[in-house]
Amino acid sequence: MAKTTTAHGHELDRAGLSDDQLVAMLRNMLLQRQLDNRGFQLNRQGKIPFALGSEGHEAVQAGAAMAFARGRDVLVPYYRDLGLALGVGMTPFEILSSLFARDTDRNGGRQFPNHYTNKDLGVASISSIIAGHCTHAVGIAAAFKYRRESGRAVISPTGEGATSQGEWHESVNYAAVHELPVVFLVENNEWAISTPQSMQMKVANVADKAAGYGIPGVVCDGFSPIATYRAMHEALERARSGGGPSIVEAKCYRYLSHSTDDDDRTYRSRDDIEAHRKLDPVPRFEAVLIDAGVLDAAAAKALRQDVLRETNEATDAAEAQAYPTPQSLYTNVVAGDYRPWQEFDS
Amino acid sequence: MMTATAQQTGATVMTNVEAVRSTLHDALVRDDRVLIMGEDVGARGNVFLITKGFLEEFGAERIIDTPLAEASIVGVAIGMAMEGLRPIAEIQFADFIYPAFNQIVGEAAKTRYRSNGDYTCPMVIRTPYGGGVRGALSHSVSIEALFYHVPGLTILAPSTPADIKGLLNAAIECPDPVLFLEHKKTYRSVKGEVPSGYYTIPIGKADVKKTGTQVTVVSYGYNLHQALDAANRLEAEGISVEVIDLRSIRPMDKTTILASVRKTRKLLIIHEDNKFGGIGAEISAMVAEEALFDLDAPIRRLCGPDVPAMGYALTLEEEFMTSTEQMVDAMRDLARF
Numbered sequence: 001m002a003k004t005t006t007a008h009g010h011e012l013d014r015a016g017l018s019d020d021q022l023v024a025m026l027r028n029m030l031l032q033r034q035l036d037n038r039g040f041q042l043n044r045q046g047k048i049p050f051a052l053g054s055e056g057h058e059a060v061q062a063g064a065a066m067a068f069a070r071g072r073d074v075l076v077p078y079y080r081d082l083g084l085a086l087g088v089g090m091t092p093f094e095i096l097s098s099l100f101a102r103d104t105d106r107n108g109g110r111q112f113p114n115h116y117t118n119k120d121l122g123v124a125s126i127s128s129i130i131a132g133h134c135t136h137a138v139g140i141a142a143a144f145k146y147r148r149e150s151g152r153a154v155i156s157p158t159g160e161g162a163t164s165q166g167e168w169h170e171s172v173n174y175a176a177v178h179e180l181p182v183v184f185l186v187e188n189n190e191w192a193i194s195t196p197q198s199m200q201m202k203v204a205n206v207a208d209k210a211a212g213y214g215i216p217g218v219v220c221d222g223f224s225p226i227a228t229y230r231a232m233h234e235a236l237e238r239a240r241s242g243g244g245p246s247i248v249e250a251k252c253y254r255y256l257s258h259s260t261d262d263d264d265r266t267y268r269s270r271d272d273i274e275a276h277r278k279l280d281p282v283p284r285f286e287a288v289l290i291d292a293g294v295l296d297a298a299a300a301k302a303l304r305q306d307v308l309r310e311t312n313e314a315t316d317a318a319e320a321q322a323y324p325t326p327q328s329l330y331t332n333v334v335a336g337d338y339r340p341w342q343e344f345d346s
Numbered sequence: 347m348m349t350a351t352a353q354q355t356g357a358t359v360m361t362n363v364e365a366v367r368s369t370l371h372d373a374l375v376r377d378d379r380v381l382i383m384g385e386d387v388g389a390r391g392n393v394f395l396i397t398k399g400f401l402e403e404f405g406a407e408r409i410i411d412t413p414l415a416e417a418s419i420v421g422v423a424i425g426m427a428m429e430g431l432r433p434i435a436e437i438q439f440a441d442f443i444y445p446a447f448n449q450i451v452g453e454a455a456k457t458r459y460r461s462n463g464d465y466t467c468p469m470v471i472r473t474p475y476g477g478g479v480r481g482a483l484s485h486s487v488s489i490e491a492l493f494y495h496v497p498g499l500t501i502l503a504p505s506t507p508a509d510i511k512g513l514l515n516a517a518i519e520c521p522d523p524v525l526f527l528e529h530k531k532t533y534r535s536v537k538g539e540v541p542s543g544y545y546t547i548p549i550g551k552a553d554v555k556k557t558g559t560q561v562t563v564v565s566y567g568y569n570l571h572q573a574l575d576a577a578n579r580l581e582a583e584g585i586s587v588e589v590i591d592l593r594s595i596r597p598m599d600k601t602t603i604l605a606s607v608r609k610t611r612k613l614l615i616i617h618e619d620n621k622f623g624g625i626g627a628e629i630s631a632m633v634a635e636e637a638l639f640d641l642d643a644p645i646r647r648l649c650g651p652d653v654p655a656m657g658y659a660l661t662l663e664e665e666f667m668t669s670t671e672q673m674v675d676a677m678r679d680l681a682r683f
């Protein structure tokens with residue numbers, strides 16, 4: 001792997017990423033953190049009924065998003081993929097429209113926050129049903145293969161808890177048998193609401209399950225965007241060139257409660273969280289880039305301020321939007337005018 | 347096999363199973379977005395031989411033998427549909443659709459709705475259902491009531507070869523997910539003329555299979571054919587029964603049912619699925635809401651009894667299935683009411 005000797009003399013293993021790409025990843029991570037906090041704040045202010053954070057997943061998602069080929073790949077996200085959504089091109093205004101459930105939300109305010117859709121960007125719509133969408137990721141990959149659209153792949157992320165689901169298993173197995181271009185990214189944050197990994201599986205790593213499907217499985221450091229980028233880039237390139245699916249497990253952590261409706265003090269020790277705080281990927285990556293001379297402290301500060309400004313502007317803009325009309329409840333059930341009882345001119 | 351009359355009218359006589367097969371075949375020829383996927387649809391050609399020879403003709407890319415896992419058969423098809431293909435997923439027997447319940451109800455039916463039209467799910471799920479074939483508990487069920495509660499789904503259950511062709515074509519054209527039910531006892535026992543060339547039948551439109559004046563019967567599936575037999579027998583007694591073939595279960599045809607009920611003033615609903623909470627309950631409620639004062643008799647339903655399934659023993663199967671004699675009696679009673 002090419003290493004760069006920086007002005008400071010520290011070597012940065014940058015996995016082939018340019019300075020601009022490295023800074024883009026940092027910006028994505030800062031924006032994730034800012035938008036995450038904003039969601040929780042708005043909830044505590046009583047302005048929105050629900051929010052869900054990806055705090056602790058920033059590096060995984062910034063790295064995976066950097067490996068995504070815009071205009072070619074498809075992302076079938078799960079509900080904790082704010083950073084992936086941003087990283088593949090969604091805007092803070094879209095995110096906040098969804099948080100505020102406004103008319104400008106592409107789902108028309110129908111879905112929980114974090115359940116995005118943006119077909120133009122290749123972000124597939126999902127339900128809240130854990131792992132149900134993994135089969136869709138496989139189907140999209142099957143369509144790519146059927147149409148001989150090589151150079152395209154699908155990212156199918158989940159948490160580690162989701163890998164207990166039959167549909168996750170069926171998805172990986174189907175993709176393996178049919179050698180489809182899909183990467184199952186597992187964002188292992190150690191918890192599924194209150195259930196620890198040890199209560200989900202007997203193996204130490206989700207990636208170990210790959211052997212049971214006859215496909216590659218790797219573990220990467222989910223606190224490092226570069227490590228996650230490298231693992232995802234390799235898996236996606238293999239998929240895009242006909243090498244079939246793989247599992248990439250990024251070890252990370254969930255710093256916040258599962259959602260604004262959860263209180264993790266009922267099941268998780270503060271010590272556990274504090275221990276992981278030392279690994280916090282956001283300040284750490286900023287320090288790494290400063291240390292490597294990719295940007296200086298002033299530039300990093302400007303980046304943080306810019307992200308805060310963008311978040312504030314998007315918050316105000318989204319909050320000012322109208323709610324979806326009550327009549328919109330009835331649209332898009334099926335194509336056209338929907339009635340279960342059909343009437344004809346007789 | 348062509349009969350003389352069929353040749354003249356450009357129609358072919360075929361069984362229901364042949365109608366399914368030839369319609370699928372033509373769809374594969376017509377549109378390369380159409381794929382067939384399921385268990386044993388390839389080399390074996392499906393357990394009823396519906397896709398026999400398709401693998402050789404269309405190749406393994408389009409006739410896909412899937413792993414034995416129904417949730418992914420439907421779920422992978424959903425992904426293909428979201429990405430612009432027109433998959434036809436097969437569930438080998440309706441009894442085995444339960445593992446895919448989440449994918450059908452939680453995912454396919456809501457894809458368009460939850461994305462506010464950003465993504466759609468144009469796919470067909472075909473499955474053989476129904477009993478009277480010594481299929482025992484787990485190869486005989488009717489599943490329509492479990493799904494007809496679900497907005498976003500279309501459910502079709504045609505009973506004749508011509509309707510199968512027209513509605514299967516409509517299902518494949520449909521921009522939303524369709525559950526296509528094929529009564530397996532009618533597969534080889536029902537024959538009829540099928541017009542040649544491509545055509546569709548509008549989804550949601552019932553068909554008056556026999557006109558009459560004294561009693562309206564609404565049915566579908568194998569029961570429909572028994573109801574027609576029963577109605578024809580009653581002609582000899584001077585009792586005139588109108589038989590409506592629902593064909594489409596969701597959406598359902600209000601116009602045809604109400605027009606008939608307002609004419610005959612008597613309604614008998616016959617279906618094989620369990621009575622409690624079945625399709626008949628919804629039809630009864632609709633008629634009560636819209637035409638109560640046009641009725642001269644209470645609505646009657648002849649349906650499967652409230653037991654989990656029909657048994658394997660012939661006695662148990664026969665007890666579950668409504669006999670043609672029971673239909674004759676019910677129609678006669680209503681006519682005389």
Ligand SMILES: Cc1ncc(C[n+]2csc(CCOP(=O)(O)OP(=O)(O)O)c2C)c(N)n1
Pocket residue numbers: 080128129130158159160161162163189191192193254258
């Ligand atoms: C089928 C289903 N069962 C239960 C839930 C409720 N639920 C939502 S998130 C969650 C935990 C998921 O944990 P994991 O997959 O590890 O993802 P994480 O939230 O940790 O990112 C549960 C049980 C659900 N949404 N869907």
Ligand SMILES: [Mg+2]
Pocket residue numbers: 159160161187188189190191192193
């Ligand atoms: Mg988890």
